Amino acid sequence: MKIERVVVIGAGTMGSGIAQWFAQEMCFVELVDNSSDQLDRAKKSIHDSWNKLVEKEKLTSCKAEQMKKLLEFKSLDNVSKNADLVVEAIIENLDVKKDLFAKLDKHFSEHTILSSNTSSFPIHLMAEAVSTARRGNFVGLHFFNPATIMKLVEVIKGKDSDQELCHELYSWFDSKGKKPALCKDSPGFIVNRVARNFYGEPLRIVGEDDERKMREVDHILKEVGGFKMGPFELMDMIGIDVNYSVTCSVWEAYDREPRFAPHRLQKKMVEDGRFGRKTKRGYYKYD
Amino acid sequence: MTNVSFGDYLLNFGFGTKEEKTKILEMNPDKKVVMDLSCYDPISFYKKFPNLIGTFAALFADENKKIEVHLLEGVEDVLKKFIELGYTPVETTIVSCGFVFPRTISQIINEAYFALQEGVASREDIDRAMKFGVNYPKGPFEWAHGREMYVKTLLNELLSLTGDQRYKACPLL
Numbered sequence: 001m002k003i004e005r006v007v008v009i010g011a012g013t014m015g016s017g018i019a020q021w022f023a024q025e026m027c028f029v030e031l032v033d034n035s036s037d038q039l040d041r042a043k044k045s046i047h048d049s050w051n052k053l054v055e056k057e058k059l060t061s062c063k064a065e066q067m068k069k070l071l072e073f074k075s076l077d078n079v080s081k082n083a084d085l086v087v088e089a090i091i092e093n094l095d096v097k098k099d100l101f102a103k104l105d106k107h108f109s110e111h112t113i114l115s116s117n118t119s120s121f122p123i124h125l126m127a128e129a130v131s132t133a134r135r136g137n138f139v140g141l142h143f144f145n146p147a148t149i150m151k152l153v154e155v156i157k158g159k160d161s162d163q164e165l166c167h168e169l170y171s172w173f174d175s176k177g178k179k180p181a182l183c184k185d186s187p188g189f190i191v192n193r194v195a196r197n198f199y200g201e202p203l204r205i206v207g208e209d210d211e212r213k214m215r216e217v218d219h220i221l222k223e224v225g226g227f228k229m230g231p232f233e234l235m236d237m238i239g240i241d242v243n244y245s246v247t248c249s250v251w252e253a254y255d256r257e258p259r260f261a262p263h264r265l266q267k268k269m270v271e272d273g274r275f276g277r278k279t280k281r282g283y284y285k286y287d
Numbered sequence: 288m289t290n291v292s293f294g295d296y297l298l299n300f301g302f303g304t305k306e307e308k309t310k311i312l313e314m315n316p317d318k319k320v321v322m323d324l325s326c327y328d329p330i331s332f333y334k335k336f337p338n339l340i341g342t343f344a345a346l347f348a349d350e351n352k353k354i355e356v357h358l359l360e361g362v363e364d365v366l367k368k369f370i371e372l373g374y375t376p377v378e379t380t381i382v383s384c385g386f387v388f389p390r391t392i393s394q395i396i397n398e399a400y401f402a403l404q405e406g407v408a409s410r411e412d413i414d415r416a417m418k419f420g421v422n423y424p425k426g427p428f429e430w431a432h433g434r435e436m437y438v439k440t441l442l443n444e445l446l447s448l449t450g451d452q453r454y455k456a457c458p459l460l
Binding site for chain 1: 348349351353354355377379380381383386387388390391392394395397398399401402405406407408409412413415416417418419420421422423424425427451452453455
């Protein structure tokens with residue numbers, strides 16, 4: 001498989017990280033956004049990150065300059081048509097994504113692989129927006145934040161995705177030092193599904209808004225389980241609102257299966273505006 | 288199961304049925320028993336047996352041999368003994384069926400089995416995803432290896448205790 005030209009759509013945190021990673025792997029990358037301010041911010045952030053690596057002597061200035069030349073910042077109208085791979089990383093709104101994919105399908109050449117970095121929507125629903133001929137070349141590629149550091153890429157095979165293509169993508173990412181995982185197009189894919197009980201079960205063990213107990217649970221899961229962060233401090237960092245929304249989305253997608261049911265404390269925290277670190281109040285206080 | 292006696296104390300290690308655990312407590316009324324109840328509800332045992340002065344969860348411990356320990360008395364002596372036996376006790380005040388780590392990890396393992404059963408991904412890819420996507424120190428199947436029976440027993444216990452279907456064990460377990 002040859003992936004030399006990549007287009008990443010959406011210059012937010014995920015899109016920028018994904019574009020940066022591909023450029024670091026010496027791919028020619030076009031990072032696309034309809035906001036020039038967003039593109040400027042992404043460019044500054046990526047260039048700053050490379051400059052810091054040069055200062056720390058973790059990257060040569062020659063390589064950094066090479067990567068800067070490989071990464072271009074554009075609007076969709078100006079993007080080239082012959083990319084090998086397109087990664088969509090825009091807002092999590094199914095209608096907006098489908099509109100975008102319909103445009104991308106017309107814009108890019110036949111060989112271009114279209115992919116979505118969605119964490120919430122089934123791949124086959126987005127694939128409905130493209131022509132039947134393209135659907136074999138439509139997959140999910142779910143990166144994790146920060147994409148330059150986190151090694152996992154979930155390679156998601158949609159209903160019509162070409163099986164061989166998925167295996168080739170798996171091997172390609174593997175050859176580039178990522179740790180790909182091949183998975184079926186099902187709610188939460190692997191991580192957002194299996195990780196749900198890292199939050200749900202501690203919430204049930206504690207049962208109420210009791211900071212002392214939460215500290216104890218966090219301590220035990222780090223000390224005994226070897227987790228880098230405890231569930232309560234992690235939820236505070238992710239955002240209790242974000243975590244609750246993912247929980248509800250997976251729960252609904254599995255027809256309210258009890259294993260995924262949100263806990264009443266999560267709901268209460270969201271209703272009270274206690275979202276975690278970003279509101280200085282979550283399961284813990286941050287003054 | 289293995290029993291370790293020292294002074295007035297008896298430490299009971301290993302997996303056993305509830306009946307077997309009960310028998311140990313009944314046969315040692317004059318001992319201060321500290322028992323591995325990784326898969327059961329410590330509260331019901333505490334209520335029934337005044338000679339039970341502590342509980343712990345060692346069945347889920349990995350190479351680091353760190354274990355959750357809940358003690359009502361004899362704290363210093365018992366902790367010293369655990370250290371002597373090569374364990375690192377982590378004291379807890381939370382008395383929950385399956386303590387904290389065994390209960391949480393069993394639910395994560397159960398979900399991984401459901402995902403496997405539904406063909407979402409292979410064991411290897413599920414382990415890999417959890418280690419490299421959310422930095423888990425081990426994948427769920429690596430954790431489960433050799434402990435499937437403990438996971439299943441604990442989930443059945445939680446199901447019967449709470450009646451909550453979220454604890455229904457995956458048939459693959």
